[in-house]
Amino acid sequence: MRIAVLVKQIPKFEEMQLGADGRLQRDGVELELNPYCRRAVSQGVELAAARPGSHVTFITLGPPSAEDSLRESIAWGMQHDVATDGVLVTDPAFAGSDTLATARALEAALARATRDQGAPFDLVLVGRNSVDADTGQIGPELAQLCDMPFLNSVRHLSINGPLVSARCEHDDGWLEAEVQLPAILSCAERLIDPAKVDDAGRAAVPADRIRRLTAADLGAGPWGQAASPTWVGDVKLMTATRAQLRDPDAPLPDQVREAVKRLHERGAFRDGRRPATDTHTDAHAVAPSRPGEPLTIVVVEPDRLHDTRELLGAAARLTGNVLAITADQPLPSGQLSSWGADTITNLEGAGAEEDIATRVAQLVEHIQAVRVTRPWAILTSSTAWGREVASRIAARLGSGLTRDAVALERVPAPQVAGKPAV
Numbered sequence: 001m002r003i004a005v006l007v008k009q010i011p012k013f014e015e016m017q018l019g020a021d022g023r024l025q026r027d028g029v030e031l032e033l034n035p036y037c038r039r040a041v042s043q044g045v046e047l048a049a050a051r052p053g054s055h056v057t058f059i060t061l062g063p064p065s066a067e068d069s070l071r072e073s074i075a076w077g078m079q080h081d082v083a084t085d086g087v088l089v090t091d092p093a094f095a096g097s098d099t100l101a102t103a104r105a106l107e108a109a110l111a112r113a114t115r116d117q118g119a120p121f122d123l124v125l126v127g128r129n130s131v132d133a134d135t136g137q138i139g140p141e142l143a144q145l146c147d148m149p150f151l152n153s154v155r156h157l158s159i160n161g162p163l164v165s166a167r168c169e170h171d172d173g174w175l176e177a178e179v180q181l182p183a184i185l186s187c188a189e190r191l192i193d194p195a196k197v198d199d200a201g202r203a204a205v206p207a208d209r210i211r212r213l214t215a216a217d218l219g220a221g222p223w224g225q226a227a228s229p230t231w232v233g234d235v236k237l238m239t240a241t242r243a244q245l246r247d248p249d250a251p252l253p254d255q256v257r258e259a260v261k262r263l264h265e266r267g268a269f270r271d272g273r274r275p276a277t278d279t280h281t282d283a284h285a286v287a288p289s290r291p292g293e294p295l296t297i298v299v300v301e302p303d304r305l306h307d308t309r310e311l312l313g314a315a316a317r318l319t320g321n322v323l324a325i326t327a328d329q330p331l332p333s334g335q336l337s338s339w340g341a342d343t344i345t346n347l348e349g350a351g352a353e354e355d356i357a358t359r360v361a362q363l364v365e366h367i368q369a370v371r372v373t374r375p376w377a378i379l380t381s382s383t384a385w386g387r388e389v390a391s392r393i394a395a396r397l398g399s400g401l402t403r404d405a406v407a408l409e410r411v412p413a414p415q416v417a418g419k420p421a422v
Helices: 035-049 064-079 099-117 138-146 199-203 252-265 305-318 333-339 353-370 384-397
Strands: 002-007 009-011 031-033 055-061 083-089 123-127 150-160 163-170 173-180 183-187 210-213 295-299 322-327 343-347 375-379 407-409 416-418
Touching: 002 035, 002 064, 002 099, 009 064, 031 035, 031 064, 035 055, 035 064, 035 123, 035 183, 055 064, 055 099, 064 083, 064 199, 064 210, 083 099, 099 138, 099 384, 123 138, 138 150, 138 183, 138 353, 138 384, 150 173, 150 384, 163 183, 163 384, 295 305, 295 353, 295 384, 305 322, 305 333, 305 375, 322 353, 343 353, 353 375, 353 384
Parallel strands: 002 055, 002 123, 055 083, 083 210, 123 183, 150 183, 295 322, 295 375, 322 343
Antiparallel strands: 009 031, 150 163, 163 173, 407 416
16 A cells, blocks of 8 residues: 655744744744644554555655654654655745645645656545644645545544545534545544654654655746745734623613614614525526626535525625525525525535535636626635635635635735634
8 A cells, every 4th residue: 555644844832923924933943743744644654554565655845854754754654664755845946835836736746756656645644734824725625636535634544445434523523434545634633643753763764765856856837935826914913892881780672772773883784685686506507696796606515504694794795796606405595695695506416525616616617717707705614614615626726715714805906814823
């Protein structure tokens, strides 16, 4: 069995600080292997140890100092008598990479390792996310680029022949899933005991176990910031303005009336929403209700009506031209329109995340091709489901992506999504 494990070196958690450019400072701070990547390393080695003749390749993208993360990973394999090697992808050309540019570089590194070793990988393991950026985007983006199935936050894992059976930790429950190899899996915190090797063990790794690849070795690119549709803007302090009005002795009906009055004054209620213009089951039949006005798309996650209501309300405040996309779960158009949808499309036969992402991306490509309107943004819930769908769409369209956005702003160019940084 051929296994690839993608690892990342990060600043120690207690030393994380933002620099003037809004990015984490890495110079002059102590670095370590990302905790979730330690699970991926341990799991890859355990799977290989149980299958004689298996080989594990550890790959990282980063500065020259990231070699230490490969040394620790390889040393863990050596301690368990597993054949291992490492690939350090390093070049100043990769500076400023967002998650999509990073996924593209890792895809190229996997392809290069496949060519050099003469055989494809059966399994690719990644950490659920890195604790410095906490995006969880690279795994599903890489899966989209490699056209492979993806399972997120795997807590229990078994492999029988070409079949992977897994139990995945999701936001408020468990997902039992099966996929065929080759596949990409992200490792949850309690999947397995983490790999940890001391300084002496890392120093004992032979130098010839690690190969270096530069940007030129991976192809023409572009790479780094030039290939990144998402970038870090100004760091802003978030403040909340509160009226701080309290009248606990007033009768409850009076308190409720006063609260509703204040919400009206703040514009929390919107009146006069017209019904959605139409409901479609054929994605290519979509005719957004306000041609020429920027379009915001909301991908509706099954069984998450509260999230859907929040997303549609936010979308309506942004552009006033909102397309709600459901997947094999048509909801009453009056309900969705009352929450902010102007047009509704149901994707029949789209069940799995990769299928939904493909269909949504095809719809966006169609809208752009016929120039009905300009899609401004695609919103999904910040859940395991939503993150995979959004990551796959972004990889397919080559678009920017922000996880856990807490504020959206329309400006002439570019559009802005605010994300909590500390």
